[in-house]
Amino acid sequence: MSAAVLQNGGVLPLAQLEVRAFDAFAEELRREVAAQGRISALFATPAGEQFDLFALIARDWQGQLALLRTRVGARYPSLTPALPQVHLFEREIAEQYGLVPEGHLWFKPLRFHASGTGHDAWGRDPRRHPLVGELEYYRVAGEEVHEVAVGPVHAGIIEPGHFRFQCHGEQVMHLEISLGYQHRAIEMQLPSAHPLARVQRLEAAAGDTSIGHATAYALICEALGEASAPPRAQAIRGLALELERLANHVGDIGGLATDVGFLPTASFCGRIRGDYLNLSAEICGSRFGRGLVRPGGVAFDVEASRAEHMLERLESVARDTQGALEIFFDSPSVLARLEGTGRVRVEDAEALGLVGVAARACGLAVDARLHHPQGAYVGTFDHVVIEESGDVFARARVRRREINDSLAWVRRALRDLPAGYLRRRLAPPAAECLAVALVEGWRGELVHVALTDGQGRLSRYKIVDPSFRNWSGLAMALRGEQISDFPLCNKSFNLSYCGFDL
């Protein structure tokens, strides 16, 4: 029997999801990945004395999401040796519930919090809070080998994280990224939270992806409530999501310009990013789109006069954007710094399951707007931007081309907003069900999965932010590079700390 198959935004009664023997589950998972499936999520939830493991596989070219389920005890054979893309998921499960994946190759804590079951997979004292960053770092020894440790508090106004470089002279042999400083226990807290607090916590799960996470949560609620948002609301969500992408992509090009010392674009883009944020604020009053997306629809309308005003402003911002990008990509000194720096090989990107800009810059066609479209993207998004070289240049160019595409999409959406109402009342959530939602946030694929109990209450909520997958990509990009290229490589990924630590 094959896996249960859903579409994006779909819901499935748990009873229809067969609990397989672990060996069959592992075998099926390997078969899916061999057939170009991507493991979008792997998570556990308690089932009596044991634990249910769920795997969500994205079959991109079929537009399908396949689900597999198995039941395990406190120890199970690790899937990581055969499937490197689950290495962090298994560490996460171990940390959350104390399950031990036997034979995991890199078995360390991720976020440094106590397990929810009182069992600690690493045998740490369950009575005291784990010490953040306390783990055995990978170390290289030898003459001229040295270690550079950076963080958690960095030099700029950015979130905290810790980086350990193993260097031979200036050359980085290995970078280990140790995070967890931003862990706020969102996933575990969501089921018991006030409904409004849920969406607000998700808006702040990664603050620069408020629209992305809020949309994914809304899709989950709508799947469980068996209704979709009205077309006008879907268009406004798409509009806000593309404005979020524009603001961040433009800001990132500005960041790259800063890091290569190209000041005109650095200065222009810093301001233009704000212009896009201000366009979001025209819709809902918040520069980050807070308060806009709500289950069942949106809380603010874009009336005809507002759309017209936004279009006018968009044209002037778009002209400034094009000017700032053109001089950046036309400067040989800039290109010389970007080309060939921080290269990730396509095999590594695939094995690690990278998503979003980082994956598309390595030649992987991964874009939920194309493969798993929802809302206003259905029928309006027909191609995916791909670059092949996998370096900082490729990641910059993916952003540039996506900026052009997003501008075209936003223009079209503003000119052609469907008529109708903004919000639909949802039925009480279905009981004993599982719902999935994929949203292509500006960094990459956001995955939300919800399980409900017999009364239709949330019993488990799983969030996979693109940063969860892509931090490993940054570590790979640094191999063999000069340590002085770290800021540039880091900026080209621009990953979220709290999206990882949630």
Added chain:
Amino acid sequence: MLKILRERLRQGRRTYPYPQQEPVLPERFRGRPQFFPERCPPGCRACLDGCPYGALQVRDGLPCIDLGLCLFCGECAASCSAAALTFTRDHRLAARCREDLLCGAEEPRLAAALDARMKKLFGRSLKLRQVSAGGCNACEADLNVLGTLVFDLGRFGIQFVASPRHADGILVTGPVTENMKGALLDTYAAVPAPKLVIASGACAIGGGPFRGSPEAHDGIGDLLPVDLYIPGCPPHPWTALDGLLRLLGRL
């Protein structure tokens, strides 16, 4: 090079003439709330029931909003059919004392300037070390924006610096996660005295949307002595700039 110069000329000068000119905020921007308690229908609790953080309270029989807990989501105003509660476009929200963040029908108490000695020390040159202690990156992003040429923080003598040793104070964002508590206190200890502490954003003031999380501390109130509170989720850059300039007695 010519292309760069041409683009530079085309984009022109964009620094906003603040504080000579007040900023214009979007029509739907939610700044300082305004109450009309006389419009409240008797026994109506519609607005109170909607706020999951207890930001909207009844004190001495009158409604008020604790701006330190408020996320400015506007759900309370949306649920009020009598228009007894609205959010104005007033971006000036920062205060020196926690109690001054209680916003009711009376006149707002905006942040007062530092005392003469501190003002003499910091009034013309203030260096701050920013610590993100669980901030979601929205507060951080809108603080970074202060460095861009629209706001141009540097012209007021205020600067964010890389080391606490170079700083006159710290500006904290985030609810203070358990995992950042140590690093936050270490950073504070590394700043030479006398020093300032600024809590920016709903998280740093009262935990924000993460209020009550077992992995966070509901803000810095119990950990450090706070000199300035800047409300918002995240605070608008104008709100933050207004607070900083008031603290230095420059507004």
